Amino acid sequence: MTAGPGEARAGRVRLGVRRWRDQAVALGWLVLIWNLLWGEFTWGNLLAGLLMGAAVLVFFPLPSVTFAGRLRPAALLVLAGRFVVELVVASAHIARIAVQPGYVPRSAVIAVPLRVPTDLNLALTAELVSLVPGTLVIEADRATGTLYLHVMDVRGPQDLVANRRRVLTVERRLVRAIGSSAELRRVYEPSADRAPGGPADPGGSTDPADPGGPAGPDPVDPTDKENRP
Amino acid sequence: MLATAADWLGAACLVGGALLALAAGIGVLRFPDVLDRMHAATKPQVLGVLLLLAGLALRLRTPRDLGMVALVAVFQLATAPVAAQMIARAAYRSGRVDRSLLDADELADR
Numbered sequence: 001m002t003a004g005p006g007e008a009r010a011g012r013v014r015l016g017v018r019r020w021r022d023q024a025v026a027l028g029w030l031v032l033i034w035n036l037l038w039g040e041f042t043w044g045n046l047l048a049g050l051l052m053g054a055a056v057l058v059f060f061p062l063p064s065v066t067f068a069g070r071l072r073p074a075a076l077l078v079l080a081g082r083f084v085v086e087l088v089v090a091s092a093h094i095a096r097i098a099v100q101p102g103y104v105p106r107s108a109v110i111a112v113p114l115r116v117p118t119d120l121n122l123a124l125t126a127e128l129v130s131l132v133p134g135t136l137v138i139e140a141d142r143a144t145g146t147l148y149l150h151v152m153d154v155r156g157p158q159d160l161v162a163n164r165r166r167v168l169t170v171e172r173r174l175v176r177a178i179g180s181s182a183e184l185r186r187v188y189e190p191s192a193d194r195a196p197g198g199p200a201d202p203g204g205s206t207d208p209a210d211p212g213g214p215a216g217p218d219p220v221d222p223t224d225k226e227n228r229p
Numbered sequence: 230m231l232a233t234a235a236d237w238l239g240a241a242c243l244v245g246g247a248l249l250a251l252a253a254g255i256g257v258l259r260f261p262d263v264l265d266r267m268h269a270a271t272k273p274q275v276l277g278v279l280l281l282l283a284g285l286a287l288r289l290r291t292p293r294d295l296g297m298v299a300l301v302a303v304f305q306l307a308t309a310p311v312a313a314q315m316i317a318r319a320a321y322r323s324g325r326v327d328r329s330l331l332d333a334d335e336l337a338d339r
Contacts, residue, residue: 036296091276095249098256098269104330107265109321111335130310131275136267137310138317139336148336150264150317160333 019064027053065120069180076177086132094133097153105153109138110160112167116175116183117145124178125171135163232290239287246280253277262327263320271313278305 030053035045097105114125122145129149130137139148151163175187256269279302286298320326321336328334 033300036300039293039296087276091249094256094268095252098252098259104261105265106330106332108332109334109336126314127307127310130313131306133268133275136264136271136317137314138264138321140314150267152265152268154332 022064022067023057026057030056067120067178068118069175069178069183072177075173079173079177082173083128083132090133094152106155107150107152108154108160109148109150110164112147112149112164114145114147114171115168115186115189116171116179118183121145121171121174121179121183122147124174125167128170128174129167135167235287235290239284242280242284242287246277246282246284249277249280250274261330263325264317265330267313267317267320271309275306275309278302 027050031046031049034049034052035041038045097103114122119142122140122142126137126140126147129135129147134152136150136152137147138150140146141148147167149163149167151160154160172187175183179187253269253274257266260266260269282298282302286295289295289298
């Protein structure tokens with residue numbers, strides 16, 4: 001540890017500020033939902049929403065999510081647009097094989113290691129992949145950032161490869177929309193580079209070789225590049 | 230004029246959503262095992278429900294209802310994958326998987 005006590009205190013304060021800001025954002029969303037549930041925006045609903053939101057945040061605390069990236073509206077639009085297209089195409093596909101007489105689809109369970117194995121990315125990728133018909137998340141391994149998917153209507157090995165690539169494409173679009181620049185670099189590396197046992201945690205908090213201690217994703221990147229051919 | 234167009238578009242959305250729900254029901258009946266059925270039970274449902282909600286919004290057109298419709302859509306999208314994953318995981322762990330239908334199982338090697 002090279003950081004002095006003053007620096008450590010400043011870091012703690014910064015973390016506290018970020019945590020309060022996250023809580024305030026969550027409270028804002030809860031108030032909005034409360035008002036939508038009542039169907040109208042009134043001062044009474046606003047006040048009741050604030051009370052309810054505060055109660056929810058106090059009595060059902062969730063582990064804080066580290067959001068290190070930033071929102072990119074254009075990429076977010078691409079993400080949403082492609083998602084709708086995939087949703088429609090895949091829904092039609094599943095609906096067709098559901099009514100096709102005498103057809104018994106074959107399926108497979110595949111493992112897809114994500115390139116950005118943070119909690120947020122794992123959860124959002126799993127959600128997006130899982131909403132599209134034909135793929136079902138069975139298991140999510142948080143430690144390695146791996147999604148285990150059940151894929152429907154497999155007609156050969158090429159379908160397994162295609163589905164793996166599709167999940168990684170969804171991840172890339174997601175990171176482009178909300179990821180940090182370090183995460184973006186990871187996503188644009190060739191996909192075969194993340195060998196099992198490789199650098200799995202971009203936060204670096206559990207890595208004993210990381211001298212900086214818990215830090216953002218940036219300090220890990222140089223070591224990543226050394227590991228790569 | 231605009232109201233008529235919205236009515237017709239809403240009606241088309243409602244019919245489309247209902248057809249997808251029908252296909253999902255047939256899939257639940259016909260697909261061979263739990264995991265395959267989960268695809269039918271949760272997925273055409275996503276687009277089906279979204280279409281139904283879009284149809285509803287186009288017919289109702291009052292801000293009060295639009296807020297509620299938006300909430301239903303958000304909660305549907307947020308919760309459907311979670312429910313599907315819980316059932317799929319339970320089915321897999323308790324061995325209710327027809328292995329003769331699987332081409333590969335990379336979770337078994339873990």
